[in-house]
Amino acid sequence: MSSTTRDLPPLHLLRPEVSDVPPEPGEARLAELYRPTPARHLRVNMVSTVDGGAWGDDGVSGSINDAADWRVFRVLRALADVVLVGAGTARAESYGQLNRPRDLAHLSSAPLELALVTRRGLVPPALLDGDRTPWVVTGEAGAASARAAVGDRAVVVPGDVAHVDLAAGLDVLAAAGLRHVLSEGGPHLLGSLLAADLVDELCVTTTPQLAGVGPGRIVAPVGHGHAPAARLHDATLGHLLASDGGTLVARWEIDRQGS
Template sequence: MSSDTTPLRVLVPTLEDLPPDPQEQRLAALYGLPEHPHVRVNMVSSVDGGAWGDDGRSGSINDAADWRLFRVLRALADVVLVGAGTARAESYTALDRPRGLEHLSPGPLELALVTRSGRVPAGALDGPRLPWVVTGAAGAATASAAVGDDRVVVVPDDDGAIDLEAGLATLAAHGLGRVLCEGGPRLLGSMLTAGLVDELCVTTTPHLVGAGPGRIVAGPPTADPALASERVPADQLRPARLDRLLVAPSGTLLATWDLRRRT
């Protein structure tokens, strides 16, 4: 591929400043969601691609810029979708609208967990509202014992793979169509494979974590090392369109990629 035929655009310094604002009206307008169902994913990564730091949590590589956007994205969503393993590792509890941003969206912010086993982290049960649980037939009884039948979304599963599309449709039918997925990497991998992500927000913070931490996307566990490192054929690469790019004084980059398929 020729290197001299692609135009480049300098994005730093930014063309518009978004100074700190307790109401976050401008940032919320920039990230406003449509009324119809929409799946947005928010992840953070180090410069060298690590999804977490030395404590195994994403919080060890984020910063104030990431936190600012994180709060706005939660304030705009109907439900936060997360894998049960990530909820356990990141100590998720029952959710509320971020303090001071309740005006950005009416109603409560719900939490939905994806789990094959139906097991719910204890911390997620500690609050005024129990989480929704998306699971298959094998996990239904365990999930119902934890949160009650009315909070369990039982979907088809194929060899343990949860039908996420059916789960999202059921959540939307309950008025939870504006979804913010916060991972983890395995859940994001499954959603990308199924083509369920409309928008991928990736914050890149100015950290180098070195070898060890995984990427923000992971496949299902496999005992075959050859499969774990299998390359994606060129004709299966999916396009992504850059929709927004914010730059913090620290050098943190907050990019939003539009993944909607277009004919």
């Protein structure tokens, strides 16, 4: 049976309704849009092409982001207590010691911490080259390697080479005062966080490019073997920003089923 217009939802043309957020020293307007709640909060930030690619032809996300995405990326880091990243992404994207952007240091006075999720406890050498040791979240299979690399910053939680208890890891980070967590992926870590119902907010930048066949999506299967059945999460659009070049920057609030 065909639908009538009474059965169809209204559509809103968002772009003209979005207030301008021009670049400004200190990014006060953009920081206000993304300021996290006082409570514990896990935000994930990812970038994607129009056809869903999570990286470009060089295998890294830096080839698909742009200046609009970079503005939001910097503000999100400036507002976070800790950046949570998977070991594979840390290696592929050449992560090193993190610092808040100097011009946004007024948004938080504490050092920006880094927490690495690794099932085997292996830490890329670049993360150890600095004056601040990263946190390392791992299971029993990676405990010895993690402790050898970072000492008491090894967060050993239940788990093995297939799965790590991320909820327990986040509890340890929160107890250390790291309550506002920004995860920058990668896709496997995002899949694990969603499967564990831990994501409060998902920020997705869509850049006006097509990746074609090859690159994976921003969410990848969890662990080894068969992926678990999909869990649908409801999401509410917090805001949608658009650049003159066509980039869309969306902030989605996730309905956590366990909260």
